[in-house]
Amino acid sequence: MPVIKTPVTREEFKVYYALRYKVLREPWGHAKGTEKDDYEAISEHFMAVDEKTGEVLGVIKLYEKAPGVGHVSHMAVSIAHQHKGIGRFLVEAVEKRARERGFKTLGAMSRVTATAYFEKHGYHVAGIPTPHLGTTHLVWMEKEL
Ligand SMILES: CC(C)(COP(=O)(O)OP(=O)(O)OC[C@H]1O[C@@H](n2cnc3c(N)ncnc32)[C@H](O)[C@@H]1OP(=O)(O)O)[C@@H](O)C(=O)NCCC(=O)NCCS
Numbered sequence: 001m002p003v004i005k006t007p008v009t010r011e012e013f014k015v016y017y018a019l020r021y022k023v024l025r026e027p028w029g030h031a032k033g034t035e036k037d038d039y040e041a042i043s044e045h046f047m048a049v050d051e052k053t054g055e056v057l058g059v060i061k062l063y064e065k066a067p068g069v070g071h072v073s074h075m076a077v078s079i080a081h082q083h084k085g086i087g088r089f090l091v092e093a094v095e096k097r098a099r100e101r102g103f104k105t106l107g108a109m110s111r112v113t114a115t116a117y118f119e120k121h122g123y124h125v126a127g128i129p130t131p132h133l134g135t136t137h138l139v140w141m142e143k144e145l
Contacts, residue, residue: 002048002057002086004093015056016047023076028135035074039063046093048077048086058086062094069142070094070103091121099145107142115141 007016021035040061048058058077065071072094077086098106110118112129118141127140 001051002089003051004089005047005049007045007047012047013045016045016059019047019056019059019078020074020076023079024074028133030133030135034133037073039071039073043073044097046090046097048089048093057081058090060090060094062097064101064103065107068102068104070098070101070106072098072106072108075108087117088121095145104145105142106145107140109138110141112137112139115139 005012007013017035021032025032025035043061043063045061046059047056049056056078058075058081060075061073063071063073072091075087075090077090095106107126108118108123109132110123111132113136115125121143123141123143125139126142129137129139132138
């Protein structure tokens with residue numbers, strides 16, 4: 001059973017960023033450090049953790065992009081645990097938090113290969129795809145909460 005945790009300690013942040021790097025950057029040969037952006041300090045960070053083993057199964061973060069608009073980013077599920085509902089669990093947790101914070105709109109810069117995934121969760125494309133790190137394109141998707 002996964003539970004949502006927020007990384008607090010240095011070691012927890014290490015594992016959190018390592019999963020991001022492993023899933024979102026390493027497969028394309030991107031350098032260490034590219035798994036972080038300029039918004040880490042103002043973001044809330046969430047991890048789906050296996051309650052029994054403590055293993056970090058997936059990660060996601062949330063910050064306020066503009067008044068009333070939340071921005072979800074760097075969502076990644078460990079390769080061994082994909083397609084088991086962890087992504088859904090993370091999206092639902094972050095949407096709950098966004099509502100608590102009073103956000104009216106929630107969005108993400110989705111990889112163009114993941115737009116169908118976000119559409120399943122009620123998001124629609126609301127931007128123009130832009131190149132990202134030279135290997136993929138991202139497009140803004142959003143939903144009203
Ligand atoms: C995309 C991702 C976050 C989904 O998390 P997950 O835990 O594997 O997905 P869930 O178990 O919640 O949902 C599985 C469902 O989503 C679908 N799905 C998974 N990845 C998808 C994708 N890229 N595009 C469309 N559908 C996708 C599955 O086919 C499955 O559908 P079904 O329920 O009809 O069988 C995860 O696969 C991942 O980390 N992928 C690599 C990184 C990435 O693309 N991150 C998103 C960045 S914008």
